[in-house]
Structure formats: structure tokens, C-alpha cells
Amino acid sequence: MSAAAIILALVTLQRLGELILSRRNTKRLLARGAIEVGARHYPFIVAVHVAWLIALWMLGRNQRVDWLLLxxxxxxxGLRLWIxxxxxxRWTTRIIVLPGEPLIASGPYRYVAxxxxAVVAGELALLPLALHLPYAALLFSVMNGIALLVRxxxxxxxxxxFSRPFARAVS
Known part of the structure; x- marks a missing residue:
């Protein structure tokens, strides 16, 4: 198995783990009275991420790896784990809000909205570039940008x- 295929396997497992965590958190939040907002755009976001992984597997699994970009x-x-x-x-892949709850203002949310x-945008560009797939990096960056404009x-x-006005949670 090539180094690229091992990297792609690890990224795929990471994404599957995140989906499991997201589903668990979503169920718990909804049980607490949370509301999902903007569900209509969610399939497009999923499609972009699934297509990104498929494209990387199809085009990049045997590519040389640029270790600096990797x-x-x-x-x-590391930033993803901090987030x-x-x-x-309260982390999910969907837009789930708890009415009346303060916004999270700890960790990286102290500095960036x-x-x-930002992490996802970097990932969608960097991994294809690390596998010498600049057109995939460009295509998925544009598609992600469109999704983020809406999201x-x-x-x-x-x-x-829905959030408590002027209140921010600090953990």
C-alpha cells in the first residue's frame, strides 16, 4: 500500500468517526430542544465532501506525497481537535442551535468567528495539493466556497x- 493510500485511509476513518460523533451530538441536542436550521443545503455539503474523498482515492492513492504540505x-x-x-x-456537521443558550466563545472561537x-477550507485544498492534484484542490475549494457562502x-x-443576546459562554 502506498503512503498516499495510507494517508487517505486515515483521513477516511477520521471523517467517518466525525460523522458518528456528529450524529450522536445531533440526537442529544435535539432531545434537549435544539432546532436544526438550514437543512436544505446540507446534502450539497455532504456531496462536496464525499466527492472530495472519492476523487482523492481515484486520482491520488498512488501519487507521491509532498511531505511539507502534508x-x-x-x-x-490539531486545530480541528481544538475546535x-x-x-x-454542541459540535455537529449540521446547523443545530439551542434556543436561549449562549454562544461558545472559548478556544479558537475567542479569535475567529x-x-x-477555515480548517475545512484548508484541508480541502492542502490534501489534494500534497498529492500533486492542483485541479482537485481548486475544484473542491470553489465548491466548498459556494457551500460556505450559503451556510x-x-x-x-x-x-x-436563537442564541442568548450579548451572552457568550466561556469554558
């Missing part, structure tokens, strides 16, 4: 509508 991708995984730990049980989206607007509106 190191940058791995550094993003997941900051949001805790949407750190997870960030929906999420901002939902948080402004």
Missing part, C-alpha cells in the same frame, strides 16, 4: 435569532 494538513488536524473540544457536545470552516449566512442568522 505536515500543514496535519497541523490543521471539537471547544464545542464539545468560524474556525471550523455561514444561514448559521449567522440562526445564532442571532
Amino acid at each position: 505536515a500543514a494538513f496535519v497541523m490543521l488536524q 471539537l473540544s471547544s464545542l464539545g457536545s 468560524h474556525p471550523n470552516y 455561514i449566512r444561514i448559521e449567522a442568522r440562526a445564532l442571532a435569532t
Whole structure:
């Protein structure tokens, strides 16, 4: 098995683990009275991420690896863990809001409004570039950008509508 295939296997397992965590957190949040907002755009986001993985497996599994770009991708995984730990049980892949709850303002959320989206944008570009697939990096970056234009607007509106005004949680 090539180094690229091992990397892709690890990334695929990571994404599957995140989906399991997201599903568990979503169920718990909904049981607590949370509301899902903007579900209509969610299939497009899933399609972009699934297509990204499929394209990388099809085109990149036997490619040489640019270890410097891969190191940058791995550094993003550290930021991803910081985001997941900051949001805790409120992290999902969907837009789920708990009415009346304060926004999370700890961890990277102290510095950036949407750190997870920045990490994902970096990942969708860096891993294809690490596998010498610049056109895949460009294509999936554009598709992700389109998805984020919609998603960030929906999420901002939902948080402004349902979150406790002027209160921010600090853990």
C-alpha cells in the first residue's frame, strides 16, 4: 500500500468517526430542544465532501506525497481537535442551535468567528495539493466556497435569532 493510500485511509476513518460523533451530538441536542436550521443545503455539503474523498482515492492513492504540505494538513488536524473540544457536545456537521443558550466563545472561537470552516477550507485544498492534484484542490475549494457562502449566512442568522443576546459562554 502506498503512503498516499495510507494517508487517505486515515483521513477516511477520521471523517467517518466525525460523522458518528456528529450524529450522536445531533440526537442529544435535539432531545434537549435544539432546532436544526438550514437543512436544505446540507446534502450539497455532504456531496462536496464525499466527492472530495472519492476523487482523492481515484486520482491520488498512488501519487507521491509532498511531505511539507502534508505536515500543514496535519497541523490543521490539531486545530480541528481544538475546535471539537471547544464545542464539545454542541459540535455537529449540521446547523443545530439551542434556543436561549449562549454562544461558545472559548478556544479558537475567542479569535475567529468560524474556525471550523477555515480548517475545512484548508484541508480541502492542502490534501489534494500534497498529492500533486492542483485541479482537485481548486475544484473542491470553489465548491466548498459556494457551500460556505450559503451556510455561514444561514448559521449567522440562526445564532442571532436563537442564541442568548450579548451572552457568550466561556469554558
